[in-house]
Amino acid sequence: MRQRYTLSRELVIERSWPVFLDLLVAAGLLAGFYAILWIAKFWFSGAIPEVEIYRSPSHLPLYAFYSTVRIFVAYLLSLGFAIGYGYVAAYNPRVEALMIATLDILQSIPVLSFLPGVMLAMMSIFPSRQIGIELGAILLIFTGEVWNMAFSFYSSLKSIPRELHEACTVNNFSPLQRLFQLELPYATIGLIWNSMVSVASGWFFLMVCEMFPVGSRNFRLPGLGSYLQTAASSGDNVAMVYGIITMIAIIVLTDQLLWRPLIAWSDKFKFENVESSTRINSPILHLIRHSNMLGVIQRNTLVPLGEMVYRGLAHRSERRYARNTSKTxxxxxxxxxxxxxxxxxxxxxxxxxxxxxxxxxLVHSHEVVLLFEGAAATFLRVNVSLLLATAWTIPVGVMIGFNPRLASITQPLAQIAASFPATALFPVILVALMKLGMGLGIGSIALMMLGTQWYILFNVIAGAMAIPSDLKEVARLFHFTSLQRWTTVILPGIFPFLITGLVTASGGAWNASIVAEYFQLKNRTLMTQGLGAQISAASNRGDFPTLLLATIIMALMVVTINRLIWRRLYKLAETKYRLEG
Missing domain, CATH: 1.20.5 (Single alpha-helices involved in coiled-coils or other helix-helix interfaces)
Structure with missing residues (x-):
């Protein structure tokens, strides 16, 4: 009798579980639809450039919702731009060098350099609607998220093994088929990990993008960044703690609901002949795969639509090859x-x-001299921060990438650390350094590291996870020493990802200089000699000629470094360290 009861109970659970999953999926879809309606209602209301920010914790859920929407809308724009830009740069030799140099310049230009033009343009397009200000803030967040994703996709396309390209050519794949069946799957691991650090970068610059001056006007949007900056300016430590706890909760939820399922799903795209014995598991991915509702949608909508698209592409390919005479x-x-x-x-x-x-x-000669002196000082800080960040991120990133269990624990912690608004932690660091007899010059290096070291770490983790399991097995079977494993398997395997991380970290360090060298604490403004401080000061006082010249100097320095160092290392990654079958 007890056995029969147990069997019937298991049968009830087995039958009711899919129903429960479908209810959860339906609830999620309804919540998403309601969120879209709420955002549309707010964005198309009348423009309010300077919203009053309340420091009561009861307003935090709404502020957190607005900030999360801005960050992920900017992320979707960044993802689309990264795929399009990286694709064109990788497959068009005539414009490749120019596009990569342009990308290098854009990723090093600080957010505040985009701020006046972006906000004035959006306000002129939508003069009486809130959507103008919102799109301005979203585009500012976009400029802090997009560049490392574009570099990642470009680097992945350049390192695709030749035999995979040949297989696509033999099967007459169209460009769209090649994109969805080869290039995106091959670049998935790098894109996902760079997506995480991009979203983290969005949180890092949130305080700058939601509350800022443009000349004589002040813009303030309802959001978590404005809440944290208002609390920091007024010295309200309790409100700061509430805001930081809210941000950490959002990051953890995003990790469990989005990034963890994507990482577990992307494991099938590893370029290997031997399946890995250890994998990252995700309950959310299990829920999605076992949902009857999503299964019905996929079978009746997505699969037929995909077959129709690919059938049409195949017919177009046949017709294209039949018209070879018109090639000239x-x-x-x-x-x-x-x-x-x-x-x-x-x-x-x-x-x-x-x-x-x-x-x-309109810029005076003595101001030009000061700008070049500041550029030299910022150049030294950027390179010191890169060296210090590289020293710890490579061994730690490889250790995390080789151990999925460790990755499942450290991944959300790394996201929290990367997303933490260092400007909120910086006053503590600055006070401690001043007590030790150091000033903002040394403290700015610490703040640059807090904002840029994660680009290297997340790319190294992605590179370590992408190393084929059969290469690791060969190293183990032949009893490689630690030095042999590092020189023949690990460093060559992570090299393309490491270069991507260093390039984006370098641009991020230049970008972070605007908050690292110019800091406002209550009623005091602390600054040190540097190009970032001069850009921040020029933006605050609306000095557009000085702002433009400082941005041009920064861009010229970045292009020079790109030509002398990064382009050569990218070429080495494309030729010597490409995985081949």
Missing amino acids: SSHRSSTAVFAVASLAIAAVIGIAAFHAITLLR
């Missing part, structure tokens, strides 16, 4: 289009350069 004329027309587009871009650049030179004439 199409090549000539594409060349003509490229020439016209190049001339148009050159004309736009020429007009912009003329106006920039006109504006730069």
Whole structure:
């Protein structure tokens, strides 16, 4: 009797569990639909440039919701831009060098350099709606999230093994088929880990992007960043603690609901012949895979739609190969289009350069000297912070990437640390350094590391996880020493990811200089000699000529470093350290 009762109970649980999963999925979809309606209602209301921020904890859920929406809308824009930009740069040799140099410049330009133009443009497009201010803040967050993802996708495309490209060519894959069946799967691991550090970077710059001055106007949006900055400015430590706890809770929930399932799902895209014996598990991924509702949607909607698209692409491919005689004329027309587009871009650049030179004439000679001196000081701080960050992130990242159990524990902790607004922690660091006889010059290096070391760590973890299991097995079977494993398996395996992390960390360090070298504490403004401090000061007082010249100097320094160092290392990663079958 007891056995029969136990069997019937297990049968009831087995039958009721899918129903429970479907209810959870339905509740999630309804909540998402309601959130979209709420955001649409707020964004299309009348514009309120300077919203009053309440420090009561009861307002935190709404502020956290607004900030989370801004960060993930900016992330979706970043993901689309990264895939498109990386694809064009990887497969167009005529524009590749220019696009990568441009990307290097853009990722090093501080958020505040984009701020005046972005906000004025959005306010002119939507002069009487809140969506103008919101889109301005989202685009500012976008400029802090997008560049490392673009570098990651570009680097992954350049390191795809030749035999996989040949297999696509033999099977007459269209560009869209190759994108979805080869390139995106191959780049998935790097994209996911760079997505995590991009979102973390969004949280890092949230305080700057939600509450900022533009000339004589002050913009303040309802959000967690404005709440934290208001609490820090007023010295309300209790409100700061509540805000930080709320942010940590959001990061942990995002890790469990989004990143952990994506990491577990991406494990199937590893380029290996031997399946790994240890995997990262995700209860949410298990829920998604066993949901009857999502299964019905996939079988009746996604699968037929995908088959229809691929069938149409196959027919187009057949027709394209049947019209081989028109290749010469199409090549000539594409060349003509490229020439016209190049001339148009050159004309736009020429007009912009003329106006920039006109504006730069307003900068005095002694200010130019100060800007170059500040650029030298910031250059030294950036490189010291990179060396210190690399020294600990490589061994720690490899250890986490080789141990999925350790990764499941440390991943959310690393996200919390990467997302933590260092500007909130910086006053404590600054006071401690001043007691030791050090000033903001040393403290700015610490703040740069807090904002940029995670680019290296997350890319090293992704590289270590992407190393094929059969290479690890060979090293174990042949009893490699630790030095042999590092020189023949680990460092060559993580090298392309490490270069991506160093490039983006370098740009992030230049970007972080705006908050590392110029800090406002209550009614005091602390600053040290540096290009970041000069950009922040020029932005606050609305000095656009000085702001433009400082940004140009920073861009020129980054291009020089890119030409002398990073391009050569990227070339080495594409040729010597590419995985081949």
